[in-house]
Amino acid sequence: MFDSTKEDLRDILRSAEEGRLQLPEFQRDYVWGDADVRSLIASVAKGFPVGALLTLETGGEIEFKPRLLAGVPAKDVRPAELLLDGQQRITSLYQATRSTRPVRTRTPKGTEVERFYFIDIKKAVAGGVDFEEAIIGVPADRVIRRNFGREIVCDLSTPQGQFEADAFPLNLVFDSRDWFYDWRDHWRARGRDVGDLERDFHRGVVDRISRYEMPIIRLDKRNSREAICLVFEKVNVGGKKLDAFELVTAIYAASGANLREDWAARRARIIGAPNRRDVLSQIASTDFLQACTLLHTRELRLARAAELMQAKGKIEVKELPQVSCNRDALLGLPLHAYQTHADAVEKGFIEAGSFLNEHKIIWHKDVPYPTLIVGLAATFAILGRTAQTAAAKEKLARWFWSITLGELYGSSTESRLARDVPELAEWLSGAGPHPRSVDEALFQRDRLGSLRQRISAAYKGLHALLMRSGCRDFINGRPTDLMTFFNDKIDIHHIFPQAWCKKKGIPPNVFNSIVNKTPLSKASNIAIGGDAPSVYLRRIEQRQGLSPEALDDILRTHLIEPAHLRNDNFDAFFAARMDALAGVVVAALGKAVVDEHGADEAEEEVAAEEMAQEMAEAGDMDNTVELETA
Incomplete structure (x- = not known):
């Protein structure tokens, strides 16, 4: 339920000044750059379209807290309409053409500044000149300086300075008669006739701005909450979805x-x-x-x-x-x-x-x-x-x-x-x-072989279930709890190291699966290095003073059959651990796993670089293990 019409810019800005047109309070402030403001002014002065406004009639199913447009003098007024789309256009035009205060804008470097805008009358009516070149932006004190502020180039802070420069203050465009009277008198006293210049400027610039019409789409207050919120989402400033x-x-x-x-x-x-x-x-x-x-x-x-x-x-x-x-x-x-x-x-x-x-x-x-x-x-x-x-x-x-x-x-x-x-x-x-x-809930046994990354819910679940079952760290022998998880930097790491698997020709889609991974501390992962299990198990025993029997007991808490590691038998290890992990799933689900093969949808392997990045973000040191020495 909406209506579309055209309305004089003069009336729209007056409505904003009187508080009848306001913004929804949550609309973010967003300051346009100086180039944007100049372009907008030039488009209006040339009578070009600058887009429609979108407003919402207040008093409907939902009420948004309103606020005045930036630059409008404070007042306690209940708005008749809220401006949903067009905040920057109307705010910039209000500040530039109606307000007695400067426009808040930004330099090309992003610095926020305050500026008044003037129009160079002679340039504005001259042919073959881009109108934006006729728009003069000056600091809040209306004085243009150079040489680090030591030299005044142009002083437009007084009417006399404006008359001398033939610089028309844009914020008087809707009430310009007195200024033009004084401008003519100023130059008449000096023997200069500016009548033709004034006429051309009025026809070519002032009249176009003062008579400019903007299309408005007005949403009726009878629109539903969902419809109104959807509109807010679509037109929100900066394109960021609310x-x-x-x-x-x-x-x-x-x-x-x-x-x-x-x-x-x-x-x-x-x-x-x-x-x-x-x-x-x-x-x-x-x-x-x-x-x-x-x-x-x-x-x-x-x-x-x-x-x-x-x-x-x-x-x-x-x-x-x-x-x-x-x-x-x-x-x-x-x-x-x-x-x-x-x-x-x-x-x-x-x-x-x-x-x-x-x-x-x-x-x-x-x-x-x-x-x-x-x-x-x-x-x-x-x-x-x-x-x-x-x-x-x-x-x-x-x-x-x-x-x-x-x-x-x-x-x-x-x-x-x-x-x-x-x-x-x-x-x-x-x-x-x-x-x-x-x-x-169903779990296909073959899924264990395809769980390779932390983005999979089941991958995360098995990681947690192993810790919940009481798996103990290879080096310190501690189970995982809130303290050890972060202090020992527990993460999921390879059992048969990547480097060793690659040398043996084992495919990445096999050795990277959850079957070949288990929760370990950072210290244990470094101790594993890139060596064969038989080598790194002996190294851990020697450095930590562990007997083979004690380390075997720790390995069993990870559902690992020690003999398979000590014999470097990847295939036997993989088959046995897949059976063991399937048992963990059965216990958690309270039902058997599914043995059928196949899938409803083909899955593609993730690129190696993406996988490495994901694992690196997760803190998996196995990705760099070939660069380490244990």
């Missing part, structure tokens, strides 16, 4: 709530200080909103179900509102609902971090899917202590590993999450069966 959090922040601001400050305080508590929860360090504002929205929409669904049951004695699913956490649902989250659920959701995120740490997911890069944290947080927020019993956490773990090892959140994440959380809450509270995701 996320749902920014839009909800703007909506809440109209009610006096500062969502940005509230989130900043909650995020600090969620991440924790001084003991930082690294696994939660990448939580985004929209993640928090998603969890709140899941609780709110679930609450609406339950309330509607109770109404139907009371009225009809039965419930038809099609009559119930959907539980959702998609963008539209986030934009529709009322302030009162956010305030109702925010505290429980905050605690839910903290509990989710503890749950992940219990399962040895400690580093944020090892989170299988960030959305899983939202699901965990929402579930803990809904159930509170009910979700913290041993029985509930066992169920929660089964769901978590089903999503992770079954790689179920690779697409349609929001719809799956909205389905899983209510089902999970009912299952954990004993009111319903297990979530459908538990049934849908």
